[in-house]
Amino acid sequence: MTEITIQLTPWQAERSQYYRPNTPLPPRADNDIPEILSPAGNYEKLKAAVLYGADAVYLAAHQFGLRAFAGNFAKEELAEAIDYAHRHGVRVYVTINILAHPSDIDQLPPIVEYVDHCGADGVIVSDPGIFRIVKQYAPDIDVNISTQASVTNQEACNFWYEAGARRIILARELSLKEIAVIRQNIPPDMTLEGFVHGAMCMAWSGRCLLSNIATGRDANRGACAQPCRWSYHVTETGRLKDAEDGTGEPFTWQVEQDETGSFMFSSRDICMIDHIPALINAGINSFKIEGRMKGAYYVGIVTKTYRQAVDTWVREGDAMQVRPEWREELMSMVHRDYDTGFYFNHPLEDAKIAKNRARNIQATVVAIALEMVDKDRLRCEQRNKLMVGEEVEFVTPHGENFSMEVTDLFDEDGEHVMSCPHPQQIFEMTLPEGKVVEAGSFIRRRGKKHGEM
Template identity: 45%
Template structure:
């Protein structure tokens, strides 16, 4: 049986490298145009070439998003863009629009095509239709149960792959076909410019009392009426795979490198444990603890087991839970001296306890015994963003090993 793919977001070149090194089988990313994450760092053409080379050297794949719903003026640049991304060897194009599909087939006939969740594929007849048009993989709408996914898989050709989101932020408009941002902020979510008005706080105003605002709520708990919990299916790997999901997708091109690496590593370990012994597989709750160490909202299983209800919304706040800080990433390591060269990401202090997370294996805990700056001077604090710091390591580390600590604001 072919193993399910673990697919990770890559908002920039560093995130791509982190995703690959921490266990992703493939990454999806956006160029500077035609992607639904216009406010991510995204990839220049040179970065895209470097990213494809890095991933392919590690035996991993790269999928590029072209999943906007284009207007007429968007169509002018698309053919040349398709030729460019095809020339550097991306493994697939993710799209949602039939016009872009026809242009990909014309400009890059050998390119693998994946249908975006934006296309709202919710049934097997639709999946068959897209497969007949040349689509290799359908990324299913978020509003499907495991039973519905299983039925789609059973009623479509074996050559059609099924991808589903398993972790990350949930859109109140399910598959993302939303006009609220366009209306409220003049930013078209279907062209990559969503202002996330679903996370805003709303009040009710009566037309003859323009200065009187009344809170809008379903009960006394709060007023964030559109604010969904984040999706988390790490505890349900067997159910996903047995339903026919062939690619498990993590949301988060706007998230940090720390988020990408931590979540990917946890899902990688869960997947590997399942395939090592499917008959006696038991989920390790430690892995859920790991995904909780990155910035997140309270979790839900979305539509997979039943339709979300009031308990799947967060009414009181739109803030994230942040229990851990990402404080540094290893750039170099000398095995002889056991000294690591660290790029600082948040303030670090001599004497504080940190967790050291390698791409593979368990993390270890140590105290920062001493630190030196780039001039070799002893320092008690590393206060400057991305400053270079030298410190001893209790155990061996490698490039892109992460340093994290429990957030002082949560103690």
């Protein structure tokens, strides 16, 4: 994403005053207001998270995070990313959450020291061995215990607190009632983080070996091939007979959910936008959005939606009403069937298995807004082909969305053109009278629902 000027949220502006190079930012003073924690799989997604209202981001260096294919940050990029976030009042947590093998150990100390040198606000770990290395080589950095550590009770929280951790990313199998019990029985300065939106793993707290078995790629070292999302055809050939008396030849009995196969390993996506007060009242201090492998558009839209929801709760309290446009935005993302995870159901009561592939309404981002160049002219950077006569919608970081028909387009020389077909092409478009579009806004073309012609 091209460099743009960012309008900070009040929370971001408050913390940006404490910016110092290579120095962590202070946490927000009021832990009763939950943190919006967004994924930052690369620099473009980091900028989208910051622009659209995140309080904090989580990301990985080039090694030892559980999303090896997310893009991540090389050594020099990591320092730049942390500095960028801090200048805008956004905290940064670096994932070092693999389950380490002996060959990993010697490589860990220099990475831990460098992350600390860059001023990261914390590291996310699951392996007790890595925890020990962090405490040895960066004793002052905050340590957040990953969901991979499967923390499911207050005694486990207290164990990690006594070891020096100050945040627990709770196991996804916990209900809100169980989380409330945990909250009441741990030190008040220990914070709790929970997933509120995005994909869920079918394995207990993400501890899966299916990828290792199917492809040889180690999910617990960041290389998951996601075979749980593949379609399967299940057959039973050993016991069923083609004669009622059981004397006939075995025949194949095929189990399919639909014509594309069965998805018995694939979890539904979590979406908690309807339950903000319940999450807060249970004692969750940080609302985590899944999605380091997803695009900047996803990061921006989901971050903005949960930012608006939390800010509404700050103003209106538990009586807040869920805005229809929040649901509409989240439904517009490519997603599997939404669910509330295990916050209200035990895994044995409802396994949360998806019934089909990711689908629903899609929107295609055609451009990113760069700057207003005249009272009614907007300069943009192309993302997908755009043509005169198309209906587009503007999604702004802080304002309300609006739609318009594209009446004219201009190339960099100011010449009229009928389309902008070239990747990252700079162009201008005329806006309706009185409309001003914030830099960094997404310009999208709405798609069709799954199955529509």
